Amino acid sequence: MILETIVTSLNADGSAHIAPFGIREQEGLVLIAPFRPSTSLDNLLRAKTAVLNLTDDVRVFAGSLTGRHHWPLRKATQINGWVLQNALAHRELELEKVEEDEVRTKLWFRVVHEQNHQPFRGFNRAQAAVIELAVLVSRLHLLPAAKIDSEIQYLTIAIEKTAGEREQEAWEWLMEAVENFRAEQDGDNFA
Template identity: 40%
Template sequence: MILEGLVTTCDAAGSMHVAAMGPWIDDAERAAGRIARLSLRPFAGSQTAANLARCAEGVFHVIDDVLLLARVVAGVAAPPPAARPATRVRGWLLDDACVAYEFAIAEADRSTARERLEARVVAEHHGRPFLGFNRAAHAVVEAAILVTRLHLPEAADPGPALRGLEPLVSKTGGPREHEAFAVLCRTAAARWRPDCGASAAAGPRL
């Protein structure tokens, strides 16, 4: 299954880069409550892919703050979320994460548009309990995924999908979910280019 969250990596200067990402995890490991492997699929050409090619380590975070997720996807997470150095890898642990998995890349296939990076979890950290998502939070996650794919040639007008998600946010969301959805709607409107399918020249941003 795919587990959505945030990945932190180090840029060339050692500074933290944060990106939304959903690695594949093993169902048996999930059921056992012990995730030992992550299969990451960053877009080739993205900052995350470049960082992991240079330094094959990072941290994957499970979070319940969809406003932070939206701001990261929109590129407006300023100032950066509070973080501290990782314990086993060159990377950063987000202070507000529910669970964090430090990882090291063991195998890499960079021959396609979606790289395939197989990682070993080398350390696990638990923060505050994850209380779950309501329907509004799930809608924000879906909107965030949609926005991250607007650079693809096959991307479609995001308007209909966002309008379909809006009632879930308006009916069940709190202030943070409403703000997160608004951030993503503004970002989708800014990035969408009907004449070429998307702002393809910009490429993947995460």
């Protein structure tokens, strides 16, 4: 099973880098597998720590893919790292094992501390739709335009029926990213 999380890693200057990652739990360890190139990968290999933030604020997923990198943070408890203030829960991780790969390095982490902050309030379909569109936006350069259009058409149903303000805002950021990507491509075609 893959769980969609926000990973905060440490930049060389001690500041936080925030990025969505789908993680797996295997034999008591957390597996994070970044494709190269990745700032998170560089940070995780250098600092050997990470924070796994579990949040239902999907603006963080959409925002970190669309240039909105500043989210309220506080210091982690047991490791040198940063926790998203609006996380429902977080886990503090230390690097245990690395499997280097030219395409997708595998990093296994041990959980050294975990904390719950807010209760889970229930599934929301618009949150799932934002996560799906965020994944598509992170792969825009790889996917055919027609596939993206048909996915957006389907996901829009959940947005229209079930979104709150946060989901609506996140959706708009991602749709803007799709439009900007297409405008750039059209520009290239006419250049």
